[in-house]
């Protein structure tokens with residue numbers, strides 16, 4: 354008598370359960386968009402020189418035009434109850450990341466000025482600049498990690514971050530902006546609106562910080578070259594320069610006193626979305642590896658018949674499920690409470706990006722020589738995932754910051 358073998362076939366999103374009708378429908382639509390638009394466009398844009406990605410005739414612009422048809426605008430998302438919004442963001446951004454990491458980041462960055470306006474109680478600015486492609490301009494040539502840690506959680510004892518490269522001068526009912534942001538601003542070459550996190554000069558001193566909403570067609574704004582890099586090549590990045598840019602003072606979204614809370618809120622949101630996006634990248638690597646293991650024959654049998662291949666696939670599956678669970682839980686938790694937990698968002702970002710990188714590397718190994726070939730999708734996934742360990746804060750800096758938040762007492766919070 355042969356023993357009965359029980360085998361459960363899991364759906365694409367693994368152990369996920371309990372989606373509402375609306376969530377399942379959005380997931381299906383976004384998955385279709387990721388399959389039909391993001392995956393093929395991301396692959397083609399990856400092969401272009403950096404400067405060509407944002408040229409007028411580039412397919413990059415279709416990414417936004419087609420996304421708009423899904424109706425997932427920030428305004429729509431903001432109308433949802435908080436918890437529903439948290440769940441939906443996790444579902445949507447995993448699908449986008451599965452389609453293409455760089456383009457998923459481009460779509461996320463596009464929303465940041467609106468998110469920052471909403472987080473700072475300035476919904477009027479959403480109405481003032483509707484439909485503009487956004488970016489988050491925070492890092493600077495001399496301040497990469499520093500700019501993501503104004504609280505000083507990861508600062509070397511006894512040191513100062515030093516003066517910002519980009520500073521705002523308050524002058525009556527106007528403000529003036531001078532300086533530049535780093536070459537790493539996502540959508541820097543293409544954005545029409547920036548959430549600018551920068552230095553501030555006012556009556557209280559010249560080394561403070563603030564947040565300003567900047568329409569990037571304002572006189573005095575210019576851009577640098579599009580940055581050429583190894584991964585997420587479909588995501589255009591580049592410097593933004595400000596030469597005595599003048600705006601009405603009401604474009605100040607957060608002053609020196611409000612800055613720490615604004616930075617905390619945007620970093621929490623950005624890291625949470627990164628957790629969802631790179632869960633999608635990890636899923637893409639796992640799916641490719643599983644399919645290849647079933648189809649490629651070696652030693653007279655499909656790869657998957659070899660025990661070590663099964664062992665490798667199991668650990669990929671296990672890590673993917675853990676990353677998804679954390680990404681989902683973080684977004685859900687942070688949308689259920691009045692003050693979100695940055696340490697949770699960091700845990701999600703670090704886990705998902707590390708998982709995506711490990712799974713892409715495991716999948717390359719599974720593909721053997723084909724894993725290294727540009728004819729197969731794995732080498733791109735590996736390059737895309739590698740960039741994520743630095744993006745939105747290097748994982749080391751974030752881990753120190755997360756640890757500090759876990760152990761913070763009233764004295765050092």
Ligand SMILES: Cc1cc2nc3c(=O)[nH]c(=O)nc-3n(C[C@H](O)[C@H](O)[C@H](O)COP(=O)(O)OP(=O)(O)OC[C@H]3O[C@@H](n4cnc5c(N)ncnc54)[C@H](O)[C@@H]3O)c2cc1C
Nearest residue numbers: 489490491492497498507537538539740744745746747749
């Ligand atoms: C794909 C991608 C997208 C990005 N998108 C944006 C964007 O939209 N907007 C934007 O403004 N920026 C963006 N960035 C910039 C990104 O946030 C920075 O690259 C990152 O914060 C690190 O800064 P840095 O590159 O200057 O490295 P540095 O700060 O010079 O750090 C170099 C190394 O030193 C380590 N290190 C530095 N300080 C510390 C510390 N205090 N404790 C421990 N280790 C430390 C780091 O971990 C790192 O390994 C993006 C970057 C990438 C790669």
